[in-house]
Amino acid sequence: MSTRLAQGGRLIDRSKPKNFTFNGKRMKGYEGDTLAAALLGENQMLVGRSFKYHRPRGIVASGAEEPNALVNMGQGGRFEPNQRVTTTELFDGLTCTSQNHWPSLEFDVGVVNNYAARFLPAGFYYKTFMAPAAAWKHVFEPIVRQSAGLGKVPTEADVDRYEHFYYHTDVVVIGGGVAGLAAALAAGRSGAKVLVMEQTHHWGGRAPVDGGEIDGQSVEDWIAATLAELEGMENVTLRTRMMGSGVYDHGYVLGYERVADHTPGDGRPRHRLWRIRTKQIVTATGAIERPLSFAGNDIPGVMLASAVRDYVVNWGVSIGDRTVVVTNNDDAYRTALALKEAGLEVPVILDARDEATGPLAEAARDAGIRVEPGRAIAKVNGGKRVTGVSICLQAGEGAALEEIPCDAVAMSGGWSPVVHLWSHCGGKLIWDEAQAHFRPDPDRAPTGHDGEAFVVTAGAASGAMSLADTLENAYEAGKTAAKAAGGKAVRKAGPKAEAEEAQPMAPVWIMPQGAGPQKRMKMWLDYQNDVKVSDVQLAAREGYESVEHTKRYTTLGMATDQGKLSNINGLAVLSDALGQPIPATGTTTFRPPYTPISFGAIAGEARHEIFQPIRRTPMHQWHEEAGAYMEPVGHWRRPYCYAKPGETNEQAVHREVLNTRERLGLLDASTLGKLIVKGPDAGKFMDMMYTNMMSTLAVGKCRYGLMCTENGFLSDDGVVARIDEDTWLCHTTSGGADRIHAWMEEWLQTEWWDWKVYVANVTEQFAQVAVVGPNARKLLEKLGGMNVSKETLPFMQWADGKIGDFDARVYRISFSGELSYEIAVPASQGRAFWDTLLEAGEELGVMPYGTECLHIMRAEKGFIMIGDETDGTVIPQDLGLNWAISKKKEDFLGKRAQLRSHMTDPARWKLVGLETLDGSVLPDGAYAVGEGDNVHGQRNMIGRVTSTYYSPTLKKGIAMGLIKHGPDRMGEVVDFPTVDGSNTVIKARICDPVFYDKDGEKQNV
Amino acid sequence: MLILECPYCGVMADETDLHGGGEAHLKRFGPGSSDDDFETYLFHRKNPKGVHFERWRHVSGCGKWFHAARNTMTLEVYGTYSAQTTEPPKAIVNAVKKKHPEWEGWT
């Protein structure tokens, strides 16, 4: 059983116990524990079930590479599935439950898959479940989905907050082990600005567990001294609980800071995502130990040798009383020695190498440990917990030589540098035969914006596996990075350790070497996804030869640990099956993040009210208080209508239309774009931007204008006012101001840069109100100020002056067909102006109206709306707007495009009015059909509805639409099939799109 | 996540402060041009695997358009320069040539 030892544990504080629960069971650990250590301290080895076969799963590792030990953590708004216990700090009150089983962890029905495992090899689902055709969706898929999936689904919204932080620096050091600290020391001494991040909450990494001396001090003392020196450097920033999550192009690094995971509810943001720009990156990310592939290597109690050592040394936790060590390298001997020193039994060290020599093997023998070279594990015995191992010759086929009872197995298959961050942005790897691992190729580093390398690896991440080599490599890496980032040369010597003698490791990919198919079906490569040696071999046999094919076919390395333990072993097995060297097989692509990061952190502050900006006009608050139903228009919110109590939105809209037509309406038109175009060449420029001739517009006058893209399509419209000899003011649509402003700047800066024109966007400088209806003039005259009579300010003119006390610019323009003034006042006075108009207008029957009323009134008048009559495929000619296209101009944007054959095709759909024979309202988006089908067997369509409304003014449905040969078919009736399931066809007559006041008399009074 | 030096502001601007505008140095064809020329102007793009001359706007900075010579395979930036030119300046061309002697030129 695993247990807390009476002594030891360099990271825990036994005076500070922490209570937690696992599956409802009350447990205790200490401050400094990871959840994994605390669970093991309470003899909770079994923590979950595997993905496919639902096999019992125990803790295998002590860090980010853990594939098995994922739990549901927390409750309610802090519930989180798939929390890795090896990277979770213990805190008081933590609650967690195990995953992927039913009804319980101990008795899981899903384990039937395990008994059928033989019938469920890699890719079995591609070969079956095909008949009958509907069975996949209705029978098999639901079963697969329910049985997969690991963690439980959260049910409540997150109660925590998250934030981002931009940081700019010269050097980022990722990893706070001795390599990271040595690199930071070098970089810090250069004077460069350095950020050092460590994913755990303690510095020094695994070196203190391994022991040794640096510069004559113990590793632990050196770490303390180095931290003190770094903390004293103003140019160095140290952060713990921050993981280097990803390296992106041009020196962009994501740092995932888990600010308050261990102190939930303390008011701090839970996570902070650092978005770092740096000149250089040092990845001191260490190495990960590989498992060995032997039959039963997934039984709880089989653990990485380094992890066994970590638990004893760091947390005073023993994994078992009797631990068999199995290895192909020297390092695992340290585990045996550490266990021995803690008073635990190590019945045997099985060393797959032919001989076990060197100081560590000697030390083990001196400590009285039996060392068996050339031996392997034939099979692990046990179900939910190891009970013993059968041992055999590594060189043989697995005949058992001896049974050894034990309750834990510590395995070591060698070490692989953590190359993820190096590789994220294109760093290449080379195969190191001696260490049997891929390590970064320093000659093929990721390159940055200047084409130079921007990532350097340090220590074990470079493949430097001894303390001495690590320090030397890391200090050098720090110097290199600092120099490349513009730091001063560093002369001070780096830290040193004594070189140690070591026996070379031997690559051992399966154990024993000659294991047959039965054994290979019990050798796990990927513990979480249940991928075995036999699966990879099957993939190779079936032709899934590329490493990516094998990965995808078997799901090797696709689990939540992304293959940190399994990838190299899998590659080796695949290479062996293909009879090619490992480098010829290559690796799969390393993609961010290094370990999973929360969606909350990625979203950052962009939640709820600040999910996206809302643009507000100066009258916005009034609209909200008036209970307006607001609709998004770009980032603006505009009142759709102002429903009164008891009124539907539709009723409100109709009331607003009638009131405006009969009395007086007010529209907040502030969102309309307003661009000033000024300069000696402004007229010439305006003539290029608009299809109309704008250069001839007289000062004081207004003209409706159209803008097209270079591709000929209508993109925006609005009224242009000539302000003075060299100044124009262009109104754009509400959504168009920024777009059209950018469009104008683009042409001025990149095509006609010698033209003397300046543009300024003054949209938000003004609050603009449309005062509309027969009583409009009465209202303005009541307020006093400027003369707004028909004579002084006729239709399509503008004037500056005063309305009441307000400085105003008044445009006599109309989008409703009524007598209408659009009045611009400074935005700071917009609300006061609005209030004034409402108050003074009360006796004249004033009512505010919204966008839907605006739309109906313009449709009654046959005015087009950008976004309704246009959709990016419509040219002005389609809309009968030829009158607004100058024929005198040689050129304007879109002119050439409109000459192409399809644009001049007489069969293009053209704008007409539509009225149903029964007065009903045509559905939005309805299409008109002609005779028969097209080549695709689709009904022939001859047109469509672009705008359709009930006209309260005319008391019937009115619509506009684009119809093939439409203007030539006035009076004809066309069919619009419905899609409401009624299978009916609505008949509508083609008519003039101007339904109301055809001669425009009302607006011109 | 690119950073480009805005030649007007002199700052290294984050990609999120910028807006990409596609291939640079296109020649505009207007009324009177052939269908082929017009199509080429509007649609045909070099889309090279390698050195690309392209337009960027420092949209939340100075608002100005500028040009960049950038490699689409490595994302290396050889330099940025004013948008008020019909061809890349010599210094930029030389910077590219220095890195890629085999490069065939910008046209």
Place this chain on the structure above:
Amino acid sequence: MSNAVSALQGASFDGYCKVEEAGLTGMITLRGELASAGVAKAVKAVTGAAMPGQGQITEGAKGRAGWMSPDELLLIVDHADAPAVVQAASTSLAGEHALVVNVSDARAVFRVKGAACREVIAKLAPADTSVMQPGMLRRTRIAQIPAAFYLEDDETAVLVCFRSVAQYAFDLLKDAAKPGGEVFG
């Protein structure tokens, strides 16, 4: 005019930095040939400030002048003076190609006060705030909107954005300055 109000009417928030809307501020966009003597003269006349160089903001007796782009300045004056300043500058530049417009009401202005003012902005803006010193102006974005900022002194950052998104900007700054969110210290 007495009934003029700023977007948030001086709203403020006390976090680990204080965030406050600065109220009505006069702002003028001046576009022109910045190297011309006429522009320098006009700027001096209306603000008392010297011509700012690239990335700079200068201060004079009557206001500030910020470099916005190679052909654009932002003049900051008293709100009430803005129309007159526009008039004066326009008149002064009548002889050359220039555009002077009042944008006072198109903007909202915030002050972030406290030792960590750079840090608060760094949660929202991709620009390097650590290198910012009084006298420098940076145009960038905060979260999803464009913004410009400069330092009045080492512990007071002034941030300018469009008026329509004033509430959004204020909410962002509040969120960034919320106690518990301190990054350093």
Place this chain on the structure above:
Amino acid sequence: MRRYSAFAIAREAARYHQGWERAWASPKPKKKYDVVIVGAGGHGLATAFYLGKNFGITNVAIIEKGWLGGGNTGRNTTIIRSNYLQDPSAAIYEKARSLYETMSQDLNYNVMFSPRGVMMLAQTEHEVRGYERTAHANALQGVKTEFISPQRVKELVPIMNINGPRYPVLGALWQARAGTARHDAVAWGYARACSDMGMDIIQKCEVTGVRQSGGKVTGIDTTQGQIDCDKLAMVVAGNAGHLAEMAGFRLPMESVALQALVSEPIKPCIDVVVMANTVHGYMSQSDKGELVIGGGTDGFNNYTQRGSFHHIEETVRALVETFPIISRLKMLRQWGGIVDVTGDRSPIIGKTPLGNCFINCGWGTGGFKSIPGSGWAMAETVAKGEPGSLAAEFGLNRFTEGRFIDESVAAGVAH
């Protein structure tokens, strides 16, 4: 080819699965083929498959510079739908969708087509009108879609917040017979079937030149030597521009990065595919339990298969806002593909300026869902030397004539 079935699995289990044969052969290239297809992604393999199946042309090589199915076929978010607006798009995507329905049986390879339904959320009044328009068009095009109410949206996706403070859900365009499939299996299934017909799939073979004589293509140079052919089909997505340049013409196309990501797996919580175009994000849940998430493209030419992180942020925040329960879930992996985007964002299928050389590219973000329809149409074009009705409107000449097929009309982004 020995058929796959539950019986075959039982048979093989008895001998520890030692008897499975190769899914596809790994031959050396012959000197000459009737048709050489460049690109062994879904589209290239499907083209080959229908050349064989519909036209009996089997002297075919499919040349692949990497590994088959290793481009966008293996990098997408596996959505299959046909609720397109324009006639030619609706026709080819619906053809594809209907072929997906029987693909597992046609190929004897379970591609796990799951017609679980795709909904496209309408979150502005404008979007409501746009999707109502699509629903009308689809009805006439024979594509079964409907515009559904917010309440129905909530029933289908209980984890969705339909009353978000920013963009409440006003309804959705719903295609019940749309869904997802296992992307790799599509490539593998086609490859196995093509190989079985005697076609040569040649992996790790990069094209270095296009040979021509008298204005007609005669063959290609590759890293495995010269290969002659009567007809050449270029089906290489983002690399089409590069290949076209070798053949001496340019395309109205640019290559940009498109990104996707998955969460850690959780138990089933969303049974349909949800696309939210106003806020730029879409999400479904794979059979493994991962939330599969995609968003928009980068704004610059890029061949690195790496995108910019701010697009991931934009997508994730949109989905956290739409599905608040995912906030504490974690992103497991992000990746990028290179998509080929044309001037009107619709694909190109048809002849090229070079005789007997045909092109299929420009699928942009719509590649996976179109694979069988695209292969069907391309095979017809190659076999007959002229595009058939499915492909006719997707020719290169539309850019000269201004006769675009623009789907952005209906939605901001289309995936």
